[in-house]
Amino acid sequence: MELGTTLTRFLVEQQRKYKGATGDFTGLIADIATAAKVISREVNQAGLIDILGYQGVENVQGESVQKLDRFANELFIKVLSHTGHLIGIVSEEMEDILQIPKSAPKGKYVFLMDPLDGSSNIDVNISIGSIFSIYRRISEGDRATDEDFLQPGRNQVCAGYVIYGSSTMLVYTTGHGVHGFTLDPGIGEFLLSHEGIKIPSRGKIYSINEAYDALWDDAVCRYVSQAKQEKKTARYVGSLVADFHRNLMKGGIFLYPKDKSHLEGKLRLLYEAAPLAYIVEQADGAASTGTTRLLDVVPEKLHQRTPLIIGSLEDVRQAETFFKS
Ligand code: AHG
Ligand code: MN
Numbered sequence: 001m002e003l004g005t006t007l008t009r010f011l012v013e014q015q016r017k018y019k020g021a022t023g024d025f026t027g028l029i030a031d032i033a034t035a036a037k038v039i040s041r042e043v044n045q046a047g048l049i050d051i052l053g054y055q056g057v058e059n060v061q062g063e064s065v066q067k068l069d070r071f072a073n074e075l076f077i078k079v080l081s082h083t084g085h086l087i088g089i090v091s092e093e094m095e096d097i098l099q100i101p102k103s104a105p106k107g108k109y110v111f112l113m114d115p116l117d118g119s120s121n122i123d124v125n126i127s128i129g130s131i132f133s134i135y136r137r138i139s140e141g142d143r144a145t146d147e148d149f150l151q152p153g154r155n156q157v158c159a160g161y162v163i164y165g166s167s168t169m170l171v172y173t174t175g176h177g178v179h180g181f182t183l184d185p186g187i188g189e190f191l192l193s194h195e196g197i198k199i200p201s202r203g204k205i206y207s208i209n210e211a212y213d214a215l216w217d218d219a220v221c222r223y224v225s226q227a228k229q230e231k232k233t234a235r236y237v238g239s240l241v242a243d244f245h246r247n248l249m250k251g252g253i254f255l256y257p258k259d260k261s262h263l264e265g266k267l268r269l270l271y272e273a274a275p276l277a278y279i280v281e282q283a284d285g286a287a288s289t290g291t292t293r294l295l296d297v298v299p300e301k302l303h304q305r306t307p308l309i310i311g312s313l314e315d316v317r318q319a320e321t322f323f324k325s
């Protein structure tokens with residue numbers, strides 16, 4: 001029986017291939033994979049072990065938090081805060097920076113996450129995900145500061161996501177292409193299934209929440225009617241990771257523009273948009289705010305939102321012409 005390439009083996013081989021690689025990511029990604037396996041197990045058991053249901057509290061974005069969001073948030077923190085690679089962690093689920101505890105060794109990276117993306121889909125058996133991003137810290141001293149996190153997306157040194165779907169997949173980039181691993185639940189290992197992912201330069205799919213069409217700007221209305229004229233087809237899950245992953249594999253465009261009720265857009269720049277933008281560019285696609293390359297946006301605050309247009313290169317470039325005119 002052919003076992004295939006495990007994530008660990010792939011990471012070690014990558015480390016050998018790129019001179020100057022310190023092995024930091026080998027450790028970090030292996031730890032992220034461990035957290036992903038535990039979350040995957042919980043997601044699969046969610047219907048069985050009463051982890052579902054609202055906790056009756058709101059996160060810093062003013063949205064209701066479900067139990068699994070908090071579970072995933074705490075698990076990532078537990079797994080990652082003692083690795084010695086990090087100095088601080090921020091999350092969609094926490095208002096402020098989490099400093100690596102005094103008792104733990106400190107590292108030169110900061111970690112950013114949306115621990116559970118697509119939470120409205122948890123209890124209806126639809127794909128959800130986790131998104132993460134890593135930057136080299138800028139500050140010195142024994143505490144992480146805002147400036148470590150408020151870096152433009154182009155400074156990322158690693159980004160990835162896990163999709164808990166019909167199978168669980170981990171997809172990541174460290175700036176040397178995008179690689180995907182599928183969890184074999186029988187042996188508990190992520191196996192290399194998609195090496196060097198490239199997004200088709202044009203796709204047939206457009207993904208946008210059309211329920212907001214009355215709130216859209218003229219540019220969005222004109223682009224979407226253009227997409228229809230081109231006989232594109234609509235797909236919208238409502239879990240960004242799932243919508244993004246499908247478009248990455250098949251080609252397509254995802255839009256969450258600003259509108260009259262989402263004045264800055266809905267998605268979070270640091271936890272959702274920037275990591276996926278880094279991945280899509282590494283896969284030869286593009287990501288934009290409509291007028292600016294997403295990876296060039298300099299964040300002003302941790303929980304900043306942004307409009308997002310992301311996917312196949314030619315589709316995103318075409319959409320931009322509507323926003324720029
Ligand atoms: P989260 O579950 O992390 O709060 O993210 C939900 C996001 C994202 O996954 C999705 O693309 C978007 O919300 C859907 O929003 P609408 O329901 O407004 O379309
Ligand atoms: Mn999210």
Ligand code: MN
Binds near residue numbers: 069092116118119
């Ligand atoms: Mn979330």
